[in-house]
Amino acid sequence: MSQFMSIGLLDGAPAPDTRDDTEALHRRIAKLERINAALMSQVERSMDQRGSAYSLFQTAITLEGQVRARTEELTALMRSLERSNQALTAAKEEAERANRSKTRFLTAASHDLLQPLNAARLSLSALGDLAVSREAEAIVGQVERGLQTIEDLIKTLLDISKLDAGLIQPAPRSLKVADVMASVEASFGPLAARKGLRLAVRPGGLWVSSDLLLLQRILQNLVSNAIRYTETGGVLVAARPRGDRVRIDVIDSGAGIPEADRDLIFEEFHRGGRESVDGEIALGLGLSIVRRSAEALGHRLTLASRVGHGSRFTLMLPQAAPEAPRPVQPVVLPTSLTGARIAVIENDRGALEALARLFQHWDAYALAARDHLSLMRLMPGSTWVPDVIIADYHLDGGACGLDTVTWLRSIHASNIPAVVTTADHSAEVEAHVRAVGCELIHKPIKPAQLRALLAHLLTRN
Known part of the structure; x- marks a missing residue:
């Protein structure tokens, strides 16, 4: 009997209480699997969080290194810029010292050069008062013109140096354009007539705000250049209102200025290979004075030109209210110096x-x-x-x-x-x-x- 029972068990016939135990085991296994899945999920989430934190930590370290490197680079650049600024400041101060030294040198040199020039001109004047031949008079005239050229060169170089050093301070006031142009016409009218040119002046009854001496110098140099390089026709100096400004043009019918030379002609001693119509070579300083004087006054200067037709220099000045007329001083005619x-x-x-x-x-x-x-x-x-x-x-x-x-x-x-x-x-x-x-x-x-x-x-x- 017991043998039969053993065989039955070996054949898989469950005992009456075994089924409950199996179900309990399945339930426990399922529960353990759920617990295991939950734990694995929690571990995975924890690992993900740890991975993100580590990644962020690594990123932060990398960024910190980059910021440090950029900061060091920026600091180096700022130090370099500071050194460059210091070098520029030192160079500027050195240039200003050199400019002042140049001005002092030219002032002293011009004084020493003008002394013998003064003696030569006085001696020539005394010689001219003597009874001499026509040939001697012609020689005296040539020497006087040469001395005048030397004097103009010395004074022009000194003026350029003073303008560059800022030693000439403009004193603008109300000026009647007609008065300024009258002095220009009186100075260059005879020269234009001798060359067969017409010098026309049209002031237009206008008033401007400018420095008298600097404005006269500008117009004199422009008119002098215009006459020098004009063979036929003439020179026009005209003033016209333009809103709250006054436009002054110096127009000639000369040879014109090539486009390549239009900036260079304002440089010192630049003549652009041009020769005046009377064969005289200019020193090339007049337009340099014009540009510097215009800049000192704050007057805009422009140039328009056509080769073979002529040139036009334009100066823009602020308009000014007319001044009250000044009382006319009586003119005292010179008398003889005999016995003085x-x-x-x-x-x-x-x-x-x-x-x-x-x-x-x-x-x-x-x-x-x-x-x-x-x-x-x-x-x-x-x-x-x-x-x-x-x-x-x-x-x-x-x-x-x-x-x-x-x-x-x-x-x-x-x-x-x-x-x-x-x-x-x-x-x-x-x-x-x-x-x-x-x-x-x-x-x-x-x-x-x-x-x-x-x-x-x-x-x-």
Whole structure:
């Protein structure tokens, strides 16, 4: 019996309580599988989170490195820029020092160069007063023109240097265009007529705000160039209103300017290979002065030109209200210098001798000395009183001619009229001369100008 039961079990017939145990096992297995799946899901999520955090951590480290590298690069660039700015500042200061040094050098050099030039012009004037042959007169004229060219070159170089250094400060005021153009017409009308050209001036009754001397210099240089390079036709200088501005044109019928040269012609000593119609080679400084003066004034300058037809330079200026008319001063005609007593103090021997000869030809009596002590020794006594004094500003040993003027006035208790001559164009010298109550003439002295001034002073006195 027991054998049969064992066989039945081996054949797979379950015992009555085994089915319940199997179901319980299946349920437990399913539960464990669900628990296992939940745990695996939680582990996977945890691993994902850990992976993302690690990835973010790595990304943060990478970004931090990049930021550090960019910061170091930017810092290096800023330091480099700072060094560059320091180098630029140092270079600018060095350039400004060089510019000031150049201006001082040109000022000193022009003074030394104008001294012998002054003596030469005075001597030529005295020679011209002598009875000489026509051939000698022609030679004198040629020498005078050469000396004038040298004088213009020296003064122009000095003006360019002062403009570059900012030493010339414009003093704009209301100007009547007609007055400015009248001086240009008076200066260049005869030259244009000699060349068979027509110089037409049309001011249009307008007023502008500008600096008189700088504006005159601009127009004079433009008109001079126009006449120089024009063979037939003429030159027109015209002013027209343009809104709140005034447009001034200088138009010529000359050869015109090639497009390649239109910027270069404003550079120093650039002539573009051009030769004036009378064969004279220009120095190439006029338009450089024009450009610098226009920039100093803030006036816009433009150029239009057609080769073979002519050129037009245009200047734009602000309009201004007309000034009230000034009272007209009576004109005192010059008188003769015959018998005039003139005290002269001049440290340059050549200029002193030339002045003495000049006054002798004008029938004046000159007491001429190179310094203060020499003049004291030459004076015939306290009874000799000069009618007028001519004193050089810069004397040897750092002395000043104004001291001699003051001394002569004090010992004679009289405000003797005086003329101070100098090659120094600085505002300080001019202010000093005016403060002492003297007239100022810049060297080289023009004999006609000196004679007219002396005659005026003697008449007024």
